[in-house]
Amino acid sequence: MKKVHVDVAVIGGGPAGLAAALAARSEGAEKVLIIERNTELGGILQQCIHHGFGLHRFKEELTGPEYAQRFVNLVKDTDIDVLLETMVLEVTPERKIYAVNSENGMLEITAKAVVLAMGCRERTRGALRIPGGRPAGVYSAGTAQRYVNIDGYLPGKRAVILGSGDIGLIMARRFTLEGAKVEAVVEVLPYAAGLTRNVVQCLEDFDIPLYLQSTVIEIHGTKRVEGVTIAQVDADWNPIPGTERKIECDTLLLSVGLVPENELSSQAGVAIDSITNGPIVDDSMMTSVSGIFACGNVLHVHDLVDNVSKESERAGRYAGRFALGTNNSVPRRVKVQAGNNIRYVVPHEVSSTEPVEFFMRVQRPEDDVVLDVGGLRRIRKASVRPSEMLDVKITPEQLQNLEGDTLIMQIIPQKEA
Amino acid sequence: MDKAKKSTITAQVVIVGGGIIGTAVARELSRYELDVLLIEAEAEVGWGTTKANSGIVHGGFHEEPGTLKAKYCFSGNQMYPKLCEELDVCFEQNGIMMVARTPHEMETVRLYYKRGKERGVNVQLFSQEEVARQEPNLDPKIVGALFAPEGGAVMPFELAAALMENAIQNGVKYKMNTTVIDAWREGDKKYLETPEQIIRADYVVNAAGLFSDDLARMFGDDYFSIRPRKGEEYIFDLSVKDFVKSTIFPVPGKISKGILVIPTAAGNLMMGPTGDNVEEKEDLGTSQDGFNRVFEGAKRLVPSLDARKIIAQFAGVRAASDRGDFIVELSPNVPGLLHLAGIESPGLTAAPAIAADVPGLLEEAGLQLEEKQSFNPRRAGVVRFNSLSREEQDALVKKNPSFGRIICRCESITEGEIVDAIHRGARTLDGIKFRVRAGAGRCQGGFCQPLITQILSRELDIPVTAVTKAGPGSEQVRYVAKELYDEEVR
Known part of the structure; x- marks a missing residue:
């Protein structure tokens, strides 16, 4: 078995892994290794051929592959090692990584610091327990996206899309552009789950109907999907009898949420937040296991890759310092808590040596509100949406004013604030 | 195609159906110098009732004394370790536990204990404490249990595929995607018509599962009927792998063995099945109602089961018969026609034992048996x-x-x-x-x-x-990108 020693090992070569590796290297870590299972770097961005990436970071609208390429080029200009088509099978709490590829066989990689950047997977039909038959023609939206954009095949020609997540909206447009007909997008919530701009550009511009507070209650067909029955739902998401309607189609796409892929993390003993399904981290993006860091969609699901890059640079920087032994370790001081109408906040804990950026999501849409950051900062927001991640910065100086050791993030109506 | 235009092929023995019974019979007959052909309606073997089977190798204490179910279940169970070793199939002998929730239920459990003992099954009685020690995630209200350590779990489709593979290795021929549309007898010969061909056979083994009554009727045997009974099952993520060690049974009801919690041979936990009489033999849909009943039943055994950990669900239809017992017999009307029908639970466990009786039954009907010197019981090992x-x-x-x-x-x-x-x-x-x-x-x-x-x-x-999900008509991707540009779809 080949044995390798590195300063920082980054698991995953998508946008999170790329940014983390670059940051670790600039921080001074000498041997940085990216381990990627795919045949190329860039992760899921390579199949996101639509534009709209990089508005914040590069002030221009790039396609997914273009956004990825900017980082890939930067990596190429460094001496960061890259292992492609290499699957990590195990990470130990002692930061030993077992990975396999066809060229080297099994690799035992010992790392001073590890960055988890494995991304996420899509929720499945099985997890939703959609009743009915189990014919061909049911795909998660991302799988269909791969078939169309990477492999060059169109799964079917009449589609219904369950869930108005961004990938579902993007695929509604993509199917239409390929000559297929999208009969409906069906969303259980009373509002679209994806970004507003995607609702406009992918559905409204193509006259694709969006049915809110509705769901698919049955899949028809034995060999191939022949149709689905949709129905309206009540406040508890139970189908309302009498509202059933059958739509003929040969394809059902599911865009019903993403789940961080933390099987390796759990194996390494990393504590997982049951809301985000990602590791619990402090403001250095370190998990509960010393020397193991996490960033990107493995930590929590983002809607903008720009935020992934930013968060991952932080993880990479601290992982680099950890490997170099230059981390000024400050005991964790402040616990971060989700208050009124906040679903989660990352990071979960902070010390106060550097400015911290918090990422969070609300539980439900609200207008004319104030985001209250533990009483330290108050930011007015015209509206907040679960689909749109909020971010806010706190300086060490501001944090010093915190009374007690819990920082509560909350949304307050403007009139109360 | 017109009957007259179809070509005729011949085989000494034709097995109709490639489920666990048909494949086990194919392998058993491949021990002899015979010309055997297996035909299967689906694209691959094990895809009917077999693939949706719970995968339990039963202990052999459940069945009513004097039934074929009792006879074949116990002897089948005893054959499993060797069979799975020969075929390199995973067999987890993790035991079976039937639990009692009340002292009254414990009385019933004792009856099954006695029944098992009389039959020679290795069974033990567990106190409340012993249950809690061995299975700490079970409902603490469970007062006691029966434990059969020789019960276990296999992956039914893996076993069917392995049986077929070994049968083919030993000379059995096969045709997939082949349905019988008509069947008749002329003198000693039996004829099976498929959409493409006519097959002439000396002997026919009816292992057509859900459709075994239809096949029997084509030959004029109208004395049994299949009563399709659907079962839904729900599979959990591997992260709840070791939640229970053995398959957990409640005290059974009148018709079925009840809702179980099953550690599958693949490692995933599974719960189910329901048992609902259905009209359609191919009604494989799952339902919200089915889920509710399964989950409720499973939680009575393991209260902390978390529905969010479910990754998949499926349904299968049992080929139960109106006789209530297995039908393993030569047709009283058609010489050389052997019915293996009504094989519901514990059919998977019983399959090797039923198959072992088939050469003898065919011999009774006149088939000459000569052992094949080259028979190799071992399947080439599988890399996992x-x-x-x-x-x-x-x-x-x-x-x-x-x-x-x-x-x-x-x-x-x-x-x-x-x-x-x-x-x-x-x-x-x-x-x-x-x-x-x-x-x-x-x-x-x-x-x-x-x-x-x-x-x-x-x-x-x-x-x-x-490329298909499950045979013709289930193509995974239907078009090359841009192919639809010129097609009118709106």
């Missing part, structure tokens, strides 16, 4: 990458680099294993999933399906658009 040590994995990849490419990330299944499955007979995405579990994990094929689609296309030398 994720069950090897790191050193063994390393050595394997150095020998064959395709084992270094992980295709299914959830279950760590390599390209080498998938290619091997195709060489062993897998033809479809489901076939690969059932054999090597690629796509059976938590992402349910989201990541690996496109890759496996490509591998199937390459290995079978067919276009990607011809």
Whole structure:
């Protein structure tokens, strides 16, 4: 078995892994290794051929592959090692990584610091327990996206899309552009789950109907999907009898949420937040296991890759310092808590040596509100949406004013604030 | 096609149906110098009732004394360890526990204990404390249990595929995607008509499962009927792998063994099945109501089950008969026609024992049996990458680099294993999933399906658009991109 020693090992070569590796290297870590299972770097961005990436970071609208390429080029200009088509099978709490590829066989990689950047997977039909038959023609939206954009095949020609997540909206447009007909997008919530701009550009511009507070209650067909029955739902998401309607189609796409892929993390003993399904981290993006860091969609699901890059640079920087032994370790001081109408906040804990950026999501849409950051900062927001991640910065100086050791993030109506 | 225009082929023995019974019979008959043909309606074997089976190798204490179910279940159970060893099939002998929730139920459990003892089954009675010690996640209110350590679990489709593979190795011929549309007898000969051909046979083994009564009727045997009974099952993520050790049964009701919690041979926990009489033999839909009943039943055994950990569900239809017992008998009307019908639970357990009786039954009907000297009971071993040590994995990849490419990330299944499955007979995405579990994990094929689609296309030398989920009509991707541009669809 080949044995390798590195300063920082980054698991995953998508946008999170790329940014983390670059940051670790600039921080001074000498041997940085990216381990990627795919045949190329860039992760899921390579199949996101639509534009709209990089508005914040590069002030221009790039396609997914273009956004990825900017980082890939930067990596190429460094001496960061890259292992492609290499699957990590195990990470130990002692930061030993077992990975396999066809060229080297099994690799035992010992790392001073590890960055988890494995991304996420899509929720499945099985997890939703959609009743009915189990014919061909049911795909998660991302799988269909791969078939169309990477492999060059169109799964079917009449589609219904369950869930108005961004990938579902993007695929509604993509199917239409390929000559297929999208009969409906069906969303259980009373509002679209994806970004507003995607609702406009992918559905409204193509006259694709969006049915809110509705769901698919049955899949028809034995060999191939022949149709689905949709129905309206009540406040508890139970189908309302009498509202059933059958739509003929040969394809059902599911865009019903993403789940961080933390099987390796759990194996390494990393504590997982049951809301985000990602590791619990402090403001250095370190998990509960010393020397193991996490960033990107493995930590929590983002809607903008720009935020992934930013968060991952932080993880990479601290992982680099950890490997170099230059981390000024400050005991964790402040616990971060989700208050009124906040679903989660990352990071979960902070010390106060550097400015911290918090990422969070609300539980439900609200207008004319104030985001209250533990009483330290108050930011007015015209509206907040679960689909749109909020971010806010706190300086060490501001944090010093915190009374007690819990920082509560909350949304307050403007009139109360 | 007109009957008259169809060509006729012949075989000494034709087995109709490639479920667990048909494949077990095929392998059993391959021990003899015979010309055997198995025909199966689906694209691969084990895809009817078999694939939706719970996978339990029963202890043998459940069945009413004097029934064929009792006879074959116990002897089948005893055959499993050797059979699975010969075929290199996973057999987890993790035991079966029937639990009592009340002292009254415990009385019933004692009756089953007595029944098992009389039959020679290895059974033990557990006190409340013993149950809690062995299965700490069971409802603490459970007052006691019966434990049968020789019960276990297999993957039914893996077993059916392995039986078929070994039968083929030993000379059995087969035709997949082949349905019988008519059947009749002329003198000693039996004729089976398929959409393409007519098959002339000296002997016919009716292992057609749900359709065994239809086949019998084609031959004029109208004395039994199949009463299809559906069962829904729900599978949990591997992260709840060791929640229970043995298959947990409640005290059974009148018709079924009840809702169980089953650690499958693949490692996933499963709960089910329901038992609902249905009209349609191919009604494989799952339902909200079915889920509710399964979950409620399973939680009575294991209260902390978490529905959010469910990754998949499916339904199967049992081929129960109106006789209430297995039908293992020569037709009283058609010489040389053997019915193996009504094989509901514990049919999987019973299958090897039923199959072992088939040569004798056919001999009774006049078949000459001559043992085949070259018969090899062993199937070529299967590589299971994720069950090897790191050193063994390393050595394997150095020998064959395709084992270094992980295709299914959830279950760590390599390209080498998938290619091997195709060489062993897998033809479809489901076939690969059932054999090597690629796509059976938590992402349910989201990541690996496109890759496996490509591998199937390459290995079978067919276009990607011809790759199916489960046989003709279930193509995974229907069009090449841009193909629809010129087509009127709006």
